[in-house]
Amino acid sequence: xxxxxxxxxxxxxxxxxxxxxxxxxxxxxxxxxxxxxxxxxxxxxxxxxxxxxxxxxxxxxxxxxxxxxxxxxxxxxxxxxxxxxxxxxxxxxxxxxxxxxxxxxxxxxxxxxxxxxxxxxxxxxxxxxxxxxxxxxxxxxxxxx
Amino acid sequence: xxxxxxxxxxxxxxxxxxxxxxxxxxxxxxxxxxxxxxxxxxxxxxxxxxxxxxxxxxxxxxxxxxxxxxxxxxxxxxxxxxxxxxxxxxxxxxxxxxxxxxxxxxxxxxxxxxxxxxxxxxxxxxxxxxxxxxxxxxxxxxxxx
Amino acid sequence: xxxxxxxxxxxxxxxxxxxxxxxxxxxxxxxxxxxxxxxxxxxxxxxxxxxxxxxxxxxxxxxxxxxxxxxxxxxxxxxxxxxxxx
Ligand SMILES: Nc1ncnc2c1ncn2[C@@H]1O[C@H](COP(=O)(O)OP(=O)(O)O)[C@@H](O)[C@H]1O
Ligand SMILES: Nc1ncnc2c1ncn2[C@@H]1O[C@H](COP(=O)(O)OP(=O)(O)O)[C@@H](O)[C@H]1O
Ligand SMILES: [Mg+2]
Ligand SMILES: [Mg+2]
Numbered sequence: 001x002x003x004x005x006x007x008x009x010x011x012x013x014x015x016x017x018x019x020x021x022x023x024x025x026x027x028x029x030x031x032x033x034x035x036x037x038x039x040x041x042x043x044x045x046x047x048x049x050x051x052x053x054x055x056x057x058x059x060x061x062x063x064x065x066x067x068x069x070x071x072x073x074x075x076x077x078x079x080x081x082x083x084x085x086x087x088x089x090x091x092x093x094x095x096x097x098x099x100x101x102x103x104x105x106x107x108x109x110x111x112x113x114x115x116x117x118x119x120x121x122x123x124x125x126x127x128x129x130x131x132x133x134x135x136x137x138x139x140x141x142x143x144x145x
Numbered sequence: 146x147x148x149x150x151x152x153x154x155x156x157x158x159x160x161x162x163x164x165x166x167x168x169x170x171x172x173x174x175x176x177x178x179x180x181x182x183x184x185x186x187x188x189x190x191x192x193x194x195x196x197x198x199x200x201x202x203x204x205x206x207x208x209x210x211x212x213x214x215x216x217x218x219x220x221x222x223x224x225x226x227x228x229x230x231x232x233x234x235x236x237x238x239x240x241x242x243x244x245x246x247x248x249x250x251x252x253x254x255x256x257x258x259x260x261x262x263x264x265x266x267x268x269x270x271x272x273x274x275x276x277x278x279x280x281x282x283x284x285x286x287x288x289x290x
Numbered sequence: 291x292x293x294x295x296x297x298x299x300x301x302x303x304x305x306x307x308x309x310x311x312x313x314x315x316x317x318x319x320x321x322x323x324x325x326x327x328x329x330x331x332x333x334x335x336x337x338x339x340x341x342x343x344x345x346x347x348x349x350x351x352x353x354x355x356x357x358x359x360x361x362x363x364x365x366x367x368x369x370x371x372x373x374x375x376x
Contacts, residue, residue, distance in 0.1 A: 003154075003155055003157055003159070003160070004154070004155060005152060005153065005154040005155075005160070005163070006152070006153040006154075007150060007151070007152045007153075007167075008150065008151045008152075009148075009149075009150040009151075010148055010149060010150075012148060014148070014174045015148070015150070017170070017173075017174075017356075017357070018150070018167075018170050018171050018173075018174070020170075020356070021166065021167065021169075021170030021173075021349075021353055022152070022163075022166070022167040022170055022171075024166075024349055024352070024353075025162070025163045025165075025166030025167055025170070025349060026163045026167075028162075028163075028166075028334055028345055028346075028349055029159045029162075029163070031333050031334050031335045032333065032334060033330070033331035033332060033333050033334070034321055034331050034332055034333075034334065034337060034352075035331035036331070037334065037352070041356075162346060165346070166346060166349060169350075170353065173353075
């Protein structure tokens with residue numbers, strides 16, 4: 001683990017954009033491509049908005065914990081955790097188009113986006129206890145300074 | 146307290162720029178002027194570099210804790226904390242030009258900069274336990290959307 | 291980011307500073323040119339060098355563009371993926 005940070009913030013929707021900015025700032029040290037930055041930011045957005053909207057049901061008093069790290073191999077990890085309602089059936093939740101929200105508002109594509117923009121997505125959750133989403137992504141391996 | 150965040154990061158000098166970006170991202174919701182953002186970023190830089198250079202004597206294994214908040218009155222607070230060596234004589238440390246570093250490298254103006262760019266700077270410190278710098282600043286009072 | 295929000299008026303029209311507008315335009319131009327030149331997405335450092343500004347400033351401009359994009363199509367979450375869709 002070469003570098004790591006931990007961020008805790010209130011479950012306010014304005015903090016979704018803060019989280020994106022902070023994460024981009026943290027990983028900018030690795031000199032990612034513009035595409036990688038966009039993928040990382042989008043994945044973070046999806047995970048954070050899930051924590052706020054689903055985990056805390058839009059109540060602004062929850063705490064979202066975001067942890068990021070990177071190592072010598074340019075492997076990055078992003079963990080987004082809430083102590084909200086939890087997910088009943090994780091496998092189902094991860095299916096494309098599945099949503100427990102209103103179909104007009106939610107696309108049900110959050111997990112699908114995270115999966116396609118990172119290399120690995122791990123979801124752990126317990127009903128009434130909360131949810132943690134861990135994303136792992138290897139940045140361009142052929143990189144040289 | 147309308148919104149608040151807490152960030153913990155390793156005492157690596159690359160994280161000074163991360164801290165600046167993250168703090169600017171957090172307060173951007175308040176729509177500060179470009180000048181206010183520059184003042185905030187500079188103050189954060191000074192406090193964070195002090196924690197890394199003086200508090201942890203450049204050892205990369207320390208944890209710096211950065212807490213930010215704002216309220217309805219647009220009063221912002223920024224707290225930078227380390228659990229490093231601590232400050233022997235706080236009053237002396239805050240004097241302009243005072244530094245325990247090498248005079249060629251350090252200007253001894255860190256606290257003076259924080260004081261002039263924010264409205265209030267509070268320093269608490271105990272030898273061997275660490276240091277906390279709390280900065281309070283009121284953003285443009287005449288602001289309306 | 292804040293710079294953009296500051297210019298939102300009651301009528302919902304978005305005005306952003308001329309400087310930021312120009313910077314966003316330059317960033318997109320530089321991005322596209324670099325993409326064409328190297329055949330893949332440019333690195334942050336390459337973009338910064340091309341635009342002759344610090345990486346931190348490039349990040350700032352990307353944030354501003356991001357915010358603008360979100361404002362233009364709040365109900366279209368796809369819009370934030372502009373950088374990766376090339
Ligand atoms: N942090 C979370 N806490 C509780 N439920 C969640 C969380 N994240 C996702 N879910 C559940 O998984 C479903 C699918 O999530 P997602 O793919 O992002 O689609 P959407 O957010 O559009 O519903 C959600 O509708 C919700 O039921
Ligand atoms: N977090 C800290 N931990 C220990 N000592 C500190 C800390 N912050 C400041 N100091 C002490 O206060 C002095 C003055 O700080 P500052 O005004 O920033 O000047 P400079 O960093 O150039 O020395 C430092 O030289 C150091 O002795
Ligand atoms: Mg979702
Ligand atoms: Mg200093």
